[in-house]
Amino acid sequence: xxxxxxxxxxxxxxxxxxxxGSPADRAVAALQTALDAEHAAVYGYGVAGAHLAGAKQKAxxxxxxxxxxxxxxxxxxxxALGAQPVAAAAAYQLPFPVHGERSAVMLAxxxxxxxxTAYLGLVALSEARLRMAGARALQSAALRxxxxxxxxxxxxxxxPPSPGPVLAGQGTTRPGPSTPGPSTPARSTPAPSTPAPSTxxx
Amino acid sequence: MGRGATRRSVLAAAASLxxxxxxxxxxxxxLGTPPRPSPDVAVVRDAIxxxxxxxxxxNAVLTAVPALAGSLRPLLQQHHEHLARLRARLIEPxxxxxxxxxxxxxxxxxxxxxxGTPAAAQNYLRLAEQAAAGTLLGKITAAPPSLAQLLASIAxxxxxxxxxxxxxxxxx
Numbered sequence: 001x002x003x004x005x006x007x008x009x010x011x012x013x014x015x016x017x018x019x020x021g022s023p024a025d026r027a028v029a030a031l032q033t034a035l036d037a038e039h040a041a042v043y044g045y046g047v048a049g050a051h052l053a054g055a056k057q058k059a060x061x062x063x064x065x066x067x068x069x070x071x072x073x074x075x076x077x078x079x080a081l082g083a084q085p086v087a088a089a090a091a092y093q094l095p096f097p098v099h100g101e102r103s104a105v106m107l108a109x110x111x112x113x114x115x116x117t118a119y120l121g122l123v124a125l126s127e128a129r130l131r132m133a134g135a136r137a138l139q140s141a142a143l144r145x146x147x148x149x150x151x152x153x154x155x156x157x158x159x160p161p162s163p164g165p166v167l168a169g170q171g172t173t174r175p176g177p178s179t180p181g182p183s184t185p186a187r188s189t190p191a192p193s194t195p196a197p198s199t200x201x202x
Numbered sequence: 203m204g205r206g207a208t209r210r211s212v213l214a215a216a217a218s219l220x221x222x223x224x225x226x227x228x229x230x231x232x233l234g235t236p237p238r239p240s241p242d243v244a245v246v247r248d249a250i251x252x253x254x255x256x257x258x259x260x261n262a263v264l265t266a267v268p269a270l271a272g273s274l275r276p277l278l279q280q281h282h283e284h285l286a287r288l289r290a291r292l293i294e295p296x297x298x299x300x301x302x303x304x305x306x307x308x309x310x311x312x313x314x315x316x317x318g319t320p321a322a323a324q325n326y327l328r329l330a331e332q333a334a335a336g337t338l339l340g341k342i343t344a345a346p347p348s349l350a351q352l353l354a355s356i357a358x359x360x361x362x363x364x365x366x367x368x369x370x371x372x373x374x
Contacts, residue, residue, distance in 0.1 A: 116358070120355070123342065123354045124347035124348065124350065124351055125347075126347075128343040131350060132339070132342070132343065135342055135350075135354040135357065135358075136339075138354055138358050139335070139339075139354075139358040139361050141358075142358035142359065142361065142362050143362055143365055145362075146365055146366065151366075152276070152280060152359060152362040152363050152365075152366055153280075153359060153362070154279075154280035154283040154284065154359055155283070155355045155356070155359060156355055156358040156359055156362065157351075157354070158351065158355040
């Protein structure tokens with residue numbers, strides 16, 4: 001029952017989670033990985049929403065808001081543990097060109113797969129509260145992915161189906177602004193030059 | 203019941219070895235405490251039973267409402283994948299290759315009775331998926347890390363099954 005985090009989550013997401021000694025350090029590392037994925041999702045949904053209309057755009061706006069809320073929650077948790085939340089990258093390279101509804105929906109599903117994988121790191125922590133938070137967030141991401149994809153996966157997060165590369169951040173992704181980044185972690189607006197899905201009201 | 207009891211007794215015997223050894227030196231202390239398998243073994247076993255009974259439900263629905271086959275088979279296939287992955291976690295002295303989903307007859311009281319209409323059958327499975335996902339989520343704090351990740355992933359998968367089985371949606 002020793003709480004050594006499984007490498008599966010971090011390995012699959014391509015993150016370099018520093019497995020430092022203390023449980024608090026591991027918690028911070030896992031939270032940072034999840035936050036990084038949420039940053040990418042917030043950016044990516046901005047892109048996807050710009051190419052969607054009607055009900056799909058509404059869904060994108062709703063999911064986008066969910067990721068913003070999750071991002072802020074994670075940042076607050078990291079701060080509460082005495083660490084500096086990772087900042088959003090200035091821009092993210094999309095895994096494929098997005099220029100229409102089909103690719104926008106594919107992007108949304110892929111963002112959710114990536115977020116699901118990132119939250120698996122929390123599930124491997126020893127603290128029950130963080131485990132449950134990770135499992136619930138994983139489930140939410142899997143549900144959103146299924147909504148976009150119209151199909152279920154056998155092992156969400158563990159075995160993402162997307163063969164393409166994940167969103168690669170371009171700019172600062174380290175804790176603390178090592179380069180003059182435009183955004184502060186917790187309450188930043190979505191990534192710059194990213195049109196947000198505009199569905200207010202109704 | 204027979205197979206479950208056998209498995210349980212094997213696991214119990216394995217778990218009891220250190221207790222018996224300790225009991226020898228300390229007198230009658232061991233008699234009062236029935237040996238239990240380690241928590242993660244129990245968690246995996248429960249999850250296997252849950253998957254097995256889920257597969258039995260799908261099979262019952264497919265028998266009762268063959269028209270749903272096209273939409274249900276992908277979900278059923280994923281349950282088989284869940285089951286295989288869970289079984290790989292359980293080290294049993296008996297090879298379990300001969301016991302695929304047919305073992306449900308002994309693991310659960312009786313094959314479930316599936317509703318006869320597509321809508322009712324779909325709802326029946328939806329509720330079962332929801333319940334299974336909730337049960338699994340409740341177990342992840344008792345599991346070692348990598349098992350917790352597997353259980354969380356399976357729970358998420360089952361939650362998405364429930365989503366696809368919602369009224370007005372056609373799974374698959």
